[in-house]
Amino acid sequence: MSMADTFVLFGATGDLARRMLFPSLYFLHAEGFLADNVRIFATARSPRTDEEFRAAVADWVCERADGAESNVVASFVARISYLSIDVTTPEGYDELAAAIRADGGGQEVVFYLSTSPSIFGAVCKGLKDHGLSDAPHRIVVEKPIGYDLKTNIEINDTVAQSFSEERTFRIDHYLGKETVQNLIALRFGNRIFEPLWNAETIKSVQITIGETLGVGDRGGYYDEYGAMRDMMQNHLLQLLCLVAMEPPSSLSADAIRNEKVKVLRSLAPITGQNVESKTIRGQYTEGFAPDGEKAKSYKGDTGLEDSQTETYVAVAAEVMNWRWAGVPFYLETGKRMAERKTHIVIAFRPVPHSIFGSEADENELHIVLQPEERITLQIMNKRPGISAQGMPLEELPLNLSLVERNKGTRRRIAYEQLILDALTNNPSLFVQRDEQEAAWRWIDGIAAAWGERNVQPKAYKSGAPGPSAKHVLTERNGHSWYE
Numbered sequence: 001m002s003m004a005d006t007f008v009l010f011g012a013t014g015d016l017a018r019r020m021l022f023p024s025l026y027f028l029h030a031e032g033f034l035a036d037n038v039r040i041f042a043t044a045r046s047p048r049t050d051e052e053f054r055a056a057v058a059d060w061v062c063e064r065a066d067g068a069e070s071n072v073v074a075s076f077v078a079r080i081s082y083l084s085i086d087v088t089t090p091e092g093y094d095e096l097a098a099a100i101r102a103d104g105g106g107q108e109v110v111f112y113l114s115t116s117p118s119i120f121g122a123v124c125k126g127l128k129d130h131g132l133s134d135a136p137h138r139i140v141v142e143k144p145i146g147y148d149l150k151t152n153i154e155i156n157d158t159v160a161q162s163f164s165e166e167r168t169f170r171i172d173h174y175l176g177k178e179t180v181q182n183l184i185a186l187r188f189g190n191r192i193f194e195p196l197w198n199a200e201t202i203k204s205v206q207i208t209i210g211e212t213l214g215v216g217d218r219g220g221y222y223d224e225y226g227a228m229r230d231m232m233q234n235h236l237l238q239l240l241c242l243v244a245m246e247p248p249s250s251l252s253a254d255a256i257r258n259e260k261v262k263v264l265r266s267l268a269p270i271t272g273q274n275v276e277s278k279t280i281r282g283q284y285t286e287g288f289a290p291d292g293e294k295a296k297s298y299k300g301d302t303g304l305e306d307s308q309t310e311t312y313v314a315v316a317a318e319v320m321n322w323r324w325a326g327v328p329f330y331l332e333t334g335k336r337m338a339e340r341k342t343h344i345v346i347a348f349r350p351v352p353h354s355i356f357g358s359e360a361d362e363n364e365l366h367i368v369l370q371p372e373e374r375i376t377l378q379i380m381n382k383r384p385g386i387s388a389q390g391m392p393l394e395e396l397p398l399n400l401s402l403v404e405r406n407k408g409t410r411r412r413i414a415y416e417q418l419i420l421d422a423l424t425n426n427p428s429l430f431v432q433r434d435e436q437e438a439a440w441r442w443i444d445g446i447a448a449a450w451g452e453r454n455v456q457p458k459a460y461k462s463g464a465p466g467p468s469a470k471h472v473l474t475e476r477n478g479h480s481w482y483e
């Protein structure tokens with residue numbers, strides 16, 4: 001396995017760099033995943049010396065890595081050089097190119113853009129003009145990659161002028177999560193699920209990403225995007241793809257991504273005709289956080305009194321193909337919800353003929369991805385004891401707790417796998433351009449339909465499981481949400 005010899009981070013003083021990227025690089029270093037010759041160039045605008053920046057990184061790492069040994073931290077930060085550059089001027093790149101190429105380095109470079117997309121164009125051009133965008137160099141880009149299909153295409157076109165598609169790595173950090181990858185293992189590493197994985201046996205699918213935090217200090221960004229563009233367009237639709245896709249022919253990037261894009265293209269469009277029966281928008285009002293602390297409203301958090309941005313969204317989606325026609329996929333995500341929980345519930349149809357009377361003979365597969373990792377199959381059992389009236393049943397869980405199973409194993413940051421993959425040139429867990437475009441096309445349809453029908457967010461109390469109107473979405477089909 002070959003590995004890039006240089007990692008260049010733009011936006012090195014930002015929040016993501018501090019909380020996720022440097023700690024991930026540190027763990028890769030500490031666990032021996034980084035080749036000895038890998039150097040890290042951190043760039044941002046503010047002037048700092050190497051020493052100052054390395055000290056800051058050491059602090060960020062120690063915040064995240066309990067018990068990090070000081071000599072390991074020291075050998076990690078020694079890989080880092082800091083460059084203060086203005087990405088809008090050619091001089092910045094002169095300096096960067098010289099630093100990268102010093103001592104024969106820069107043979108294979110990964111550029112990581114953790115910046116506003118408004119400067120992607122300037123950075124890509126600057127790199128190209130300095131001969132830094134040719135193969136085998138590659139680029140990693142962070143969301144938001146656009147606000148809609150049009151701006152997504154513009155950004156991708158800009159990047160494509162410097163980096164070819166196979167050298168453009170678009171991050172969706174959910175794909176780096178251990179449990180999300182486990183979905184692929186669960187579906188395609190086990191013979192037992194595949195014959196049941198279709199509309200004939202499955203009644204509905206629910207995918208929920210619930211968060212308990214509010215928007216914090218990200219109001220400026222969030223108010224423009226809302227839950228639909230911030231979470232549904234990427235993370236939720238990626239989870240949907242992994243649940244709904246056909247078995248890929250191999251684990252290769254193309255095989256997986258081609259199957260995912262087919263799912264996205266099969267999503268039934270939501271239009272002005274059905275948007276009110278297929279979607280719910282919500283916005284949190286004052287209430288309580290799970291620890292009992294008072295929580296402000298979204299308007300209070302952001303100071304935007306007139307905001308009509310949704311902090312909660314639910315959609316009853318349909319994948320129109322032979323496997324899934326008629327099965328609702330209930331997708332839901334929100335801030336300040338009752339629980340931090342990401343879970344997928346596959347609800348099976350009842351047995352065709354019940355010999356047990358009125359009991360609902362149904363099975364459910366619960367795949368909990370966050371905060372703890374668990375897979376539970378709800379199965380019907382005979383209730384213990386004797387009975388004068390038939391055989392009463394009860395639903396019991398067949399439980400695989402991955403937390404228990406992997407006790408003592410550190411919970412990894414999603415970015416560790418993704419950065420390692422970018423360094424080793426493995427794009428399987430990154431998002432292809434056509435996938436993104438298909439996702440945006442569907443999301444744009446919903447946004448336009450909301451505009452056309454003037455669909456406004458419904459209020460839900462901070463700490464509630466979303467607006468109560470969400471139940472209409474499932475009840476219409478005789479279903480209910482799994483909390």
Ligand code: BG6
Nearest residue numbers: 143173211230231235342370414
């Ligand atoms: C980000 C969104 O992409 O994902 C945030 O911008 C959200 O709003 C976050 O909080 C959730 O990620 P995770 O890994 O904490 O579930």
